[in-house]
Amino acid sequence: MEKVRCLIIGGGPAGYTSAIYASRAGLAPVLYEGMEPGGQLTTTTVVENFPGFPEGIDANVLMSGMREQALRFGSDIRNGAITSVDFSSRPLKVTVDSGHGIEADAVIIATGASAKYLGLPSERKFRGLGVSACATCDGFFYRRKDVAVVGGGDTACEEATYLAGICRKVYMIVRRDVFRASLAMQERVKSTPNIEILWNCSTKEVLGDENGVTGARIERKDGTVFDIAVDGFFLAIGHHPNSDVFKEYVRTDDNGYILTAGESCATNVEGVFAAGDVRDPRYRQAITAAASGCKAALEVEKYLM
Structure with missing residues (x-):
C-alpha cells in the first residue's frame, strides 16, 4: 500500500491548480487525472474568458500548460481513475482502476461534473x-x-x-x-x-x-x-457531478454535488476537501474551478501542519 501526504483526484483546472499550490508548499502531491485528463474544458475549442490571454487560448493548450506547471514544481501526475474509497478511518484509503492501493493523509476531490x-x-x-x-x-x-x-x-x-x-x-x-x-x-x-x-x-x-x-x-x-x-x-439539460464513488462517506446535495463548509473546501470527512465543479452547481467556469483548487490546496497545507 503506497503512502502519500496529499492525493488529488481529477485532472481539470481545479486538480491541476491544487497540484501547483500543493507542490510549492512541499506536500509532494500525487494526482490521478481520471477518465478525462484536462477536464470538461477540453470538449471546447478556444477559451476567450480566461484572464491573461487577450487573444484567447486553445482549451487543450491551456490545460496542458497547467499540467506542465504542476509537473515543474514536482507534482506526481498519473493516468488512472479512482474506483473505490474508504474514508471511514485514517489514513484515508483509495483504490485505483489498476488495483493499486493508496493511503493518504489528505485528499482533494476535483473530479468535476459532466454535462448531460x-x-x-x-x-x-x-x-x-x-x-x-x-x-x-x-x-x-x-x-x-x-x-x-x-x-x-x-x-x-x-x-x-x-x-x-x-x-x-x-x-x-x-x-x-x-x-x-x-x-x-x-x-x-x-x-x-x-x-x-x-x-x-x-x-x-x-x-x-x-x-x-x-x-x-x-x-x-x-x-x-x-x-x-x-x-x-x-x-442546457443539466450536469452530473462526478461524485458517485465518494457518496458513501462524503455528504452531497440532492443532485450529487459535494457539500462543503461555507466558503471552505472542507467536506464532512476530516482531511477530505472538494474543489471545482464537483462542488459548484452554479458557476461551472474554469476560472472559478482553478480558484477553488487553490483554496483546497491552501486548506490542505494548513490541515497537514
Missing part, C-alpha cells in the same frame, strides 16, 4: 464544432448568428437569455408545453423578442458539414418534422 447530452451520434460528431454545453464559455463565437438551446429549466432559460444578448436569434427547444423554470425566468424568456420557443419539440438530429453545425432536425409531439438553420447548438 441527448445521446445523438450527430451531437457527438459536432461536439466542439458548434455543439456546446456552456453558453458562457462558447456563446461569444456566435455573435449576430442564430443558435438553439435545448431545455426548459432555469439553466436553459438563463443560457437562452444570455445568448439572446449577443446572438441574432435563439430557438428554445422545449420537450413539453410548459417550462420547468421559475416564473421569473419564464417571464424573462417570453419577453425577449429574439427568443422563439419551440414547444412540444425534441431534436432528432444535429445537422452540419465539415465546417461544423448548420442546423437541427426537430420533431414535434404530433410527429411533424422540420429543420431549423443554426450555427450553434447548446445543451
Whole structure:
C-alpha cells in the first residue's frame, strides 16, 4: 500500500491548480487525472474568458500548460481513475482502476461534473464544432448568428437569455408545453423578442458539414418534422457531478454535488476537501474551478501542519 501526504483526484483546472499550490508548499502531491485528463474544458475549442490571454487560448493548450506547471514544481501526475474509497478511518484509503492501493493523509476531490447530452451520434460528431454545453464559455463565437438551446429549466432559460444578448436569434427547444423554470425566468424568456420557443419539440438530429453545425432536425409531439438553420447548438439539460464513488462517506446535495463548509473546501470527512465543479452547481467556469483548487490546496497545507 503506497503512502502519500496529499492525493488529488481529477485532472481539470481545479486538480491541476491544487497540484501547483500543493507542490510549492512541499506536500509532494500525487494526482490521478481520471477518465478525462484536462477536464470538461477540453470538449471546447478556444477559451476567450480566461484572464491573461487577450487573444484567447486553445482549451487543450491551456490545460496542458497547467499540467506542465504542476509537473515543474514536482507534482506526481498519473493516468488512472479512482474506483473505490474508504474514508471511514485514517489514513484515508483509495483504490485505483489498476488495483493499486493508496493511503493518504489528505485528499482533494476535483473530479468535476459532466454535462448531460441527448445521446445523438450527430451531437457527438459536432461536439466542439458548434455543439456546446456552456453558453458562457462558447456563446461569444456566435455573435449576430442564430443558435438553439435545448431545455426548459432555469439553466436553459438563463443560457437562452444570455445568448439572446449577443446572438441574432435563439430557438428554445422545449420537450413539453410548459417550462420547468421559475416564473421569473419564464417571464424573462417570453419577453425577449429574439427568443422563439419551440414547444412540444425534441431534436432528432444535429445537422452540419465539415465546417461544423448548420442546423437541427426537430420533431414535434404530433410527429411533424422540420429543420431549423443554426450555427450553434447548446445543451442546457443539466450536469452530473462526478461524485458517485465518494457518496458513501462524503455528504452531497440532492443532485450529487459535494457539500462543503461555507466558503471552505472542507467536506464532512476530516482531511477530505472538494474543489471545482464537483462542488459548484452554479458557476461551472474554469476560472472559478482553478480558484477553488487553490483554496483546497491552501486548506490542505494548513490541515497537514
